[in-house]
Structure formats: structure tokens, C-alpha cells
Amino acid sequence: MSSEQSAYTSSQTKQQRVLACVLCQQRKVKCDRNFPCANCTKSQAKCVPATLLPRRRRRRFAERELLDQLRNYEHLLRQHNIDFEPLRKDSPSTKESPDEPQDEHGVAEVSSPSSNLKSKPIPEVKSFWHAVRCRFGSDDESDDYVDDFAQTVGRAMDKVYVNDGSLILGLRQIPVDLSPLHPEPAQILRLWQLFVDNVNPLLRVVHTPTVQGYVIEAVASTKSMKPITEALMFSIYATGIFSLSEEDCLSVFGTQKDELMVKYQFGCQQALANCGVLRTSDRDCLTAFYLYLISFNHTTDPRALSSISAIAIRIAQRMKLDKDSPDGDYSVLEAEMRRRLWWALVLFDLHISQVAGEKNKTLMPTFTCRIPLNVNDAELRPEMKDEPLAHDQPTEAIYAVVRSAIGDHMRHTVFNLAYNAPELAPFARVRDGPSPEGGELMELERLIEHKYLRFCNPENPLHFVATWEARTNIAKCRLMEDYSIQAKSSPADSYGRLDNAVVHSIRMLECDTQLMASPLIKGFRWMLYFNFPFPAYIHLVKCLEKSPRSEHAERAWRALNANFLAWDISHFHKNGTFFTQVCKMVLGAWSYRETALIQAGEMIVPPPCVGRILELLSISQDVDPRDGGSDWMTDGVAGGGGEGMDDLYHMMPLGFENNSFPLGQGGSDLYADFANVAPVDAGLDSNMNRLDWAASTIDWGVGQRTTW
DNA sequence: TGTATCGGACAGTCAAACGG
DNA sequence: CGTTTGACTGTCCGATACAT
Known part of the structure; x- marks a missing residue:
């Protein structure tokens, strides 16, 4: 076409295509492509050269929707014994879905089910209103009668139920x-x-x-x-x-x-x-709710926070944040922010339920939201039509992306499902062939190191924290995986695996020490305080008590010592109970080693952390009235091999004094100042905060309650 | 009669699907 | 991996509306 050819400065160089000016495009008239062009000159308008729009992603599988519909109708005809000529003669009734696995159009696909799961996909019912529309004749998108009705019902609910907030946010009239x-x-x-x-x-x-x-x-x-x-x-x-x-x-x-x-x-x-x-459907509103919950993390009983976190998850599910929406439902920016928020909520919920000692039912293979893109905020603009390409190099989002990638891998692992939802075990991502040493997490470690961490600059605080927290988390996962495997094997088999768990615990402490001892992470400490490496402490202390002079004892003590000093655990002094218990655990393990060294006639050089603990405990004895006096050494946990601790929900690093605040009833005088209401007696809560380990037991035999 | 608007035919582009 | 398909973008003819 001549006009098209003239749109290029040369027929050979398509890159230099010259478009009609904005005004000519708008007027739909021929542009001579001189700037200013004849039309603009004539009308004395400013001649602005147009720019090529980024091409929109093509809508996929349009014909497949029709095929699905056709199959559906064929199925109905078959059901009612009506003769018809099928679309494909070679597709008998036993094979109604030749194109399995089906995509998002009409058939729910559970994300990455195991290859050994061959159950028939169940057609997704998008909503009641959608079903009504399908059943009564029209699949036409323009049939908005039903949609209107759905919206009317929604609006009616808005008007009828005005006091929804009082459920958890406190009663008030205005x-x-x-x-x-x-x-x-x-x-x-x-x-x-x-x-x-x-x-x-x-x-x-x-x-x-x-x-x-x-x-x-x-x-x-x-x-x-x-x-x-x-x-x-x-x-x-x-x-x-x-x-x-x-x-x-x-x-x-x-x-x-x-x-x-x-x-x-x-x-x-x-x-x-x-x-x-x-009842919100607004992402900013849910974001505010999420940040609100984050701000309570150190001061609220994790069991309470876990319940409230479940509310946030439910709101997110209602908003369909858990599903990756098809192109076009949301702008590129909105879709990406929805993904970021979903993953942030999932990981928060996971953390809280681990600390609360509950099974986590959110990080499951059943949601389809993919992980956030590794892109900078500036690359996400409201007017964008095409998703930006994810970077190989770290971006502003590296920390969130790496955490999500670990979570994404975790949710498909056998051991995660074994801990949290054994009934979903068939959905685990089972690899072919025998599991190599290192289990399901070797692949994850390789992926994270190769895809994300190798480009990180250790002098950049965000890269640094992303790197070492990822390594700490992977070590923690490997420890959990080891416990999960051990739980399934006999005591004789599991004895040999003890060393693996020790190695993972030491690795976890060493990575965590890298983080906590670095001046680079000052601004991010608030987040790292969420993750005291308690599982590693428990495991090492227990092993060091059993075998105080084992092969790994020296390295374990070095790791414990460095980590304890890096955390500067006296920081948590005012939340004394947890601090006291950790100190007593370490001290208890040291006393076993001391005895063993004396028996072997070796010289005793206590690690610096022991001296520090003795110093801190002597200070704390007068200060912390909440310390119930439970003794790690004498209460049977340390010495009594077989006894267990059922309630590990108290393994949180900090105190929880304000646990009713998110429910709208302040436990503080300060609240009364703002709300002009009488404060609830804070004393009621004080017993909730006790770490009464004397009454607890730990089941080291199978470990199925030790969720962390 | 001159000018502006805009429906829609047509051509080019390129990502997705197909087929060997 | 080359080819085909078709969704999408860009161009601009020509019918029509409107102003002068």
C-alpha cells in the first residue's frame, strides 16, 4: 500500500516508521508527515508527531472458549440421549476434554498438581450470578440484567448493614x-x-x-x-x-x-x-489493614493476631487476590500490586501461624496468584498496557520477590503439606527419580542463589538483607524438612539424620548472625525481630545436652555464641520471660558440656555468651516480676529426654502485652486519651503473657506438634 | 462551499498457535 | 524452528454534518 510505504523513510528500515501526526490521526485525514504537516499548518495547529503505542497482549484461546462451550453442549446432548454429530468423530464420550489440562477458561486448574494426580478437572463455577446467567439462556457479556441485579444486591447490603466495623473494630455510633x-x-x-x-x-x-x-x-x-x-x-x-x-x-x-x-x-x-x-473491595483499604496488623506484630498475642490475619486473608480472597486475573481485568499496575499484597498477606499469615503454633492453611498449592515481578516501582505506571519485563538484576522489589519465590516453592513441597495439610499431599510437586541428598529444597536453594542472589551487592542493605534472610529461611526449611522426614522414620533410622538437622541449625544461626551483626540492616531490624531463630536454638541445645562433646559441638557452640551476642538479647530485657527462657536454655546446655569436659579432664573455657547470660540474669532477677521461675534445667525439659512440650506457641521473641488492641478495646491508658473511654484492666491480660514452660512438654519423638 | 467528524475498509505487524 | 493465523494498530477514503 502506497500510503503505508510512505510511512517509512525507507522501505529497508522499518524501525524508522514515521506515523501521521496526532491531529491527522485524530481527524482521520492523510498526513504528509512533514512536521509541521500541511493540515496543521493550514489550521494553524501545533503539529505533534505521534508515537507508536505498545502492542497489547493478544487475547488467547478465544476459540477454545467456543470449543469448551461446544463440548459442554455435546455433553448435555449425550446426557439426554439425543443424536448429534460430534465435533470430532474420534472423541468419544469417554474423552470429553482432549485438550487437558484446560486453561483458565471455564475449568479450574489447581496450580501445579502432582503428575500422579489424574482426577478429572472440575468446571469452575465463577459465581452464583454467573451460573444464573449461564443457566437461563445467555452467556452474552452484554446480558447485564443479571449483573445489574448482582450489583443491586451488593448496594442493598451496603445500605442495610451499617455496623460491620463494630465486629472487630469496637462499637461506636458516629x-x-x-x-x-x-x-x-x-x-x-x-x-x-x-x-x-x-x-x-x-x-x-x-x-x-x-x-x-x-x-x-x-x-x-x-x-x-x-x-x-x-x-x-x-x-x-x-x-x-x-x-x-x-x-x-x-x-x-x-x-x-x-x-x-x-x-x-x-x-x-x-x-x-x-x-x-x-466489606471492602479496595486494595488500598486492605493494604492499610495489613500494615495495621504489621504494626502490632511485636506486642500482640500471636494467637489473637492469627485470627485477625485470617480475616485479612478472607477479605483478600473475596477480592480474588488469590487468583491471577486474566489480562484486561486490571491494569498492569493494579494487577502487580494485587500480587504483591496477596503474597505479603500469605507470608504474614504463615509467620503468625508458625509463631502461634498453628497449622497454616494459606500457603497451599491451591491458589493461583503468581509471585510479584522483579521490577522497580517507577516501571509500573497506571497507563501501562503491557507488563514490564522482570529484571535479572536485583530491583527495589528483590526482598519481596525472593521471599515470595521461597514461599511459592514451599507451598508445593511434600513436607510443607505433611505439616499443614496432609489431605492435600496429592498436590505436592513430586519430582521424578529418587530424591537426592538435601531433599526437595536443594532445587529451591539452587534457584534462589542462581536466579536472584548471585547479582546482589553485599554492600547494598536491601540486597544484603534479602540474601541472608533467604539463606536463613532456606536453612530453617531444611531443618523442618528433616524433622518431617524423621517423623516418618523409625527411631533407629532417624538417629543417623541427627547430624543433618544439626548442620541445618548451625547454618540457620550462622546466616542469621550475618544479618543481625551487620550495621547495614539498621533500618530493617523491625522486620528481622520477627524471626528469632528459635527452632535452631531448640535443636542445638537439645543435641548439645545429649552429646556435649560431639563432632559438631564446637561449631554449634561457636554459632550459638555468635548469634546470641549478635541479637544482643538484652534488647528484649523488658519482655523478660522469653529472654529468660532462652538464656536458661543456653545455660543448661553449657552445664552439660561443662560436666562432660570435667569428666574428660579437659580445660573449661566458657563462651562469651555464657558470661553475658549470667550477667543479664543477675540483673533481671530483681526487675522482671513476670518470670514464673520455671527452670529449664530442673523442670524436666532439659534432662528428661522423653518428656515433650506440647505448647510451642510461646516461642515468640517478644512480649505480648497489648493483645486486645486490634479488637478495638485498648489495654492502655493512652488509648483512653484518644478514645475517651475507660481502659480495660490491663491486669487481666498479664497472665496471658506468661511463658509457663514448666507446665509444657515437648514431643521430641515425632515432632508433629513442633510447627515453626 | 468549505471544513470537521468519524465509520469502516484495508494494510501491516507480530505474538500465539500449529505442524513437521 | 519455520509457517500460519488472527488480534491488534495505524491509515485514510469518503459519507455526512455543520458552519459560513
């Missing part, structure tokens, strides 16, 4: 004006910067370029803020403060951290109630 709770404009910017520096690099649930706009609005005025924006802002304030140490908070804001936390958490809670978080 929305509270929250503008007095916002910080000063300068502090808003400071909190935003803290969030951007310390929180978002790890969570990546906030698209910085977009939310920056909200922040600027908030700086201008906090009076007429939309409820969802307000909730998001308060969640940003709360997590920003949460990421600071108490000393830094005091020096930067001139106020105690606890005081600011309670203030912004209360603001966030009220704002969430204002925007009806329990």
Missing part, C-alpha cells in the same frame, strides 16, 4: 473526626520518608509514586481526606514509627515510641472502621 490525630505536615513527610526507607523496601505493598500523591495531599490538609486514604496514611505513620528504635523515635520525634504507636494505631483503627474494611 465516625470519629481523626484530623487532630494526624501529625504536623513536616512530621508527615518525615514519617513517609521512614516508611519509604525502612518499611516499603521489605513489604513493597505500597506503590510509592502513587501514594506520594496522597502524602502531598495530606501535607496540604488532613481535613477532607477520603477514609481509605486516611487509613492508609495512618498505617504508614504507624509502621514508620514501628520501624524505629525507641531511642531513635525519641530523638527524631521527641516523643516515646509507645505513645506514638498507640496514637497512630488508634487513628488507623478508626479510619479502617470509617471505610468499612470488613
Whole structure:
């Protein structure tokens, strides 16, 4: 075509295609492609050369939808014994789905089921309203009668049920004006910067370029803020403060951290109630709820937090965050942020349920949301039509991507399902051939190291934390896997595996020490405090008690010592119970070694951590009234091989004094200041926080209760 | 009569599907 | 891995509407 040919400066160089100017395109008239062109010159308009639009992804499988429909009708005809000429003569009724596995159009495909699972896929019923439309005649998208009705029902629910928030966010009659709770404009910017520096690099649930706009609005005025924006802002304030140490908070804001936390958490809670978080379909609203929960992590009983986290997961499922939506349902930016939020929620839920000692039913092979893309926020723009290419090199999202990749692998492993959902074992990703030494996680380790970590710069704080936390987590997984294998084998078989678990525990501590001892991670400590390597401590202490002079004892003690000192566990002194128990565990193991060394006539040189523990314990005895006096050494846990500890839910690193706050009933005087209500007697909760290990037992035999 | 608007035919491009 | 298919983008003719 001549006009098309003229659109190129040369027929040989297609790259240099010259498009008609914007005005001519708009007017649908021939453009001479001089700039300014004749048309623009004539009409004295500004001649703007047009640019080529990025090509949209082609819609896939359109004909397959028709085939599916045809098969469905053929199936109905067969069911009713009606003669017909089938689409394919060679496809008898026994083989109705020759194209298995089916794609997302009409047939639910469970993500990566095992190859040995040959059950027939079940057609997905998208929703009741969709089913109604299918049944009563029209699959036509333009049949909006049913859709209208569905929306009407939704709107009616909005009007009828006005008090949804009171379920967990406290009873109240009127929305509270929250503008007095916002910080000063300068502090808003400071909190935003803290969030951007310390929180978002790890969570990546906030698209910085977009939310920056909200922040600027908030700086201008906090009076007429939309409820969802307000909730998001308060969640940003709360997590920003949460990421600071108490000393830094005091020096930067001139106020105690606890005081600011309670203030912004209360603001966030009220704002969430204002925007009806329990019935929301808004991603920003759920993001605010997630950040709100994050801000409670250190101070709330994990069992309570686990229940609330389940609510967030349910909201996310209602919003279909767990499904990777087909192209076109959401913009590229929105789809990516939905993926990031889903994975953040899943990993938070996993963490909380592990700490609470519960089985986790979220990190399962049954959801289809893929992991976030390894891209920078600036590469995700609202107007984008095509997904940006994921980088090989680390980006701003590296930490979130690596964690999600580990989670994605984990959810398909046999040992994860054995721990959490044995009934889903057929969906494990079983590889062919015998399992090599290292089990299901060798592949994961190779993938993570090769695909993500090898490009990380150890001097970049985000890369550093992504690298060493990934390695710590993989070591933890391998320890868990080892326990899972051990649980299935006889005691005689499992004895030889003891060394594997020791190796994984030592590796876990060594990687964790790399993290905790580094000055690079200062801004990210808040996140790392979530992950005290307690399983490794328990395993090593137990092994060191049984074999105080074994082959690995020296290395284990070096690892324990370095990790204990790196954590500077006295930091948690005010949450004394946990701290005391960890100290007593280590001390107990040392006493076994001391005795063994004396019997062997060897010289005794206690590791520095033992001296530090004795020093800390002597200080703590007068200070911490909550220490129930349970003795690791004398209560039968250390010495009594067979006894077990059923309740490992108390293995959290920090105290939980404020555990009812997320439910809208503050346990603090500070809450009363803001809410103008009488505080609940905090004393009621104090017993909940006791780490009464004396009454606990640990089942070392099979380990099925030791979920971490 | 001149000018602007816009439906729609047509051509080119290229990702997905196909087939050997 | 080359070929085919067809969804998508870009071009601009010509019918029509509207202003002068």
C-alpha cells in the first residue's frame, strides 16, 4: 500500500516508521508527515508527531472458549440421549476434554498438581450470578440484567448493614473526626520518608509514586481526606514509627515510641472502621489493614493476631487476590500490586501461624496468584498496557520477590503439606527419580542463589538483607524438612539424620548472625525481630545436652555464641520471660558440656555468651516480676529426654502485652486519651503473657506438634 | 462551499498457535 | 524452528454534518 510505504523513510528500515501526526490521526485525514504537516499548518495547529503505542497482549484461546462451550453442549446432548454429530468423530464420550489440562477458561486448574494426580478437572463455577446467567439462556457479556441485579444486591447490603466495623473494630455510633490525630505536615513527610526507607523496601505493598500523591495531599490538609486514604496514611505513620528504635523515635520525634504507636494505631483503627474494611473491595483499604496488623506484630498475642490475619486473608480472597486475573481485568499496575499484597498477606499469615503454633492453611498449592515481578516501582505506571519485563538484576522489589519465590516453592513441597495439610499431599510437586541428598529444597536453594542472589551487592542493605534472610529461611526449611522426614522414620533410622538437622541449625544461626551483626540492616531490624531463630536454638541445645562433646559441638557452640551476642538479647530485657527462657536454655546446655569436659579432664573455657547470660540474669532477677521461675534445667525439659512440650506457641521473641488492641478495646491508658473511654484492666491480660514452660512438654519423638 | 467528524475498509505487524 | 493465523494498530477514503 502506497500510503503505508510512505510511512517509512525507507522501505529497508522499518524501525524508522514515521506515523501521521496526532491531529491527522485524530481527524482521520492523510498526513504528509512533514512536521509541521500541511493540515496543521493550514489550521494553524501545533503539529505533534505521534508515537507508536505498545502492542497489547493478544487475547488467547478465544476459540477454545467456543470449543469448551461446544463440548459442554455435546455433553448435555449425550446426557439426554439425543443424536448429534460430534465435533470430532474420534472423541468419544469417554474423552470429553482432549485438550487437558484446560486453561483458565471455564475449568479450574489447581496450580501445579502432582503428575500422579489424574482426577478429572472440575468446571469452575465463577459465581452464583454467573451460573444464573449461564443457566437461563445467555452467556452474552452484554446480558447485564443479571449483573445489574448482582450489583443491586451488593448496594442493598451496603445500605442495610451499617455496623460491620463494630465486629472487630469496637462499637461506636458516629465516625470519629481523626484530623487532630494526624501529625504536623513536616512530621508527615518525615514519617513517609521512614516508611519509604525502612518499611516499603521489605513489604513493597505500597506503590510509592502513587501514594506520594496522597502524602502531598495530606501535607496540604488532613481535613477532607477520603477514609481509605486516611487509613492508609495512618498505617504508614504507624509502621514508620514501628520501624524505629525507641531511642531513635525519641530523638527524631521527641516523643516515646509507645505513645506514638498507640496514637497512630488508634487513628488507623478508626479510619479502617470509617471505610468499612470488613466489606471492602479496595486494595488500598486492605493494604492499610495489613500494615495495621504489621504494626502490632511485636506486642500482640500471636494467637489473637492469627485470627485477625485470617480475616485479612478472607477479605483478600473475596477480592480474588488469590487468583491471577486474566489480562484486561486490571491494569498492569493494579494487577502487580494485587500480587504483591496477596503474597505479603500469605507470608504474614504463615509467620503468625508458625509463631502461634498453628497449622497454616494459606500457603497451599491451591491458589493461583503468581509471585510479584522483579521490577522497580517507577516501571509500573497506571497507563501501562503491557507488563514490564522482570529484571535479572536485583530491583527495589528483590526482598519481596525472593521471599515470595521461597514461599511459592514451599507451598508445593511434600513436607510443607505433611505439616499443614496432609489431605492435600496429592498436590505436592513430586519430582521424578529418587530424591537426592538435601531433599526437595536443594532445587529451591539452587534457584534462589542462581536466579536472584548471585547479582546482589553485599554492600547494598536491601540486597544484603534479602540474601541472608533467604539463606536463613532456606536453612530453617531444611531443618523442618528433616524433622518431617524423621517423623516418618523409625527411631533407629532417624538417629543417623541427627547430624543433618544439626548442620541445618548451625547454618540457620550462622546466616542469621550475618544479618543481625551487620550495621547495614539498621533500618530493617523491625522486620528481622520477627524471626528469632528459635527452632535452631531448640535443636542445638537439645543435641548439645545429649552429646556435649560431639563432632559438631564446637561449631554449634561457636554459632550459638555468635548469634546470641549478635541479637544482643538484652534488647528484649523488658519482655523478660522469653529472654529468660532462652538464656536458661543456653545455660543448661553449657552445664552439660561443662560436666562432660570435667569428666574428660579437659580445660573449661566458657563462651562469651555464657558470661553475658549470667550477667543479664543477675540483673533481671530483681526487675522482671513476670518470670514464673520455671527452670529449664530442673523442670524436666532439659534432662528428661522423653518428656515433650506440647505448647510451642510461646516461642515468640517478644512480649505480648497489648493483645486486645486490634479488637478495638485498648489495654492502655493512652488509648483512653484518644478514645475517651475507660481502659480495660490491663491486669487481666498479664497472665496471658506468661511463658509457663514448666507446665509444657515437648514431643521430641515425632515432632508433629513442633510447627515453626 | 468549505471544513470537521468519524465509520469502516484495508494494510501491516507480530505474538500465539500449529505442524513437521 | 519455520509457517500460519488472527488480534491488534495505524491509515485514510469518503459519507455526512455543520458552519459560513
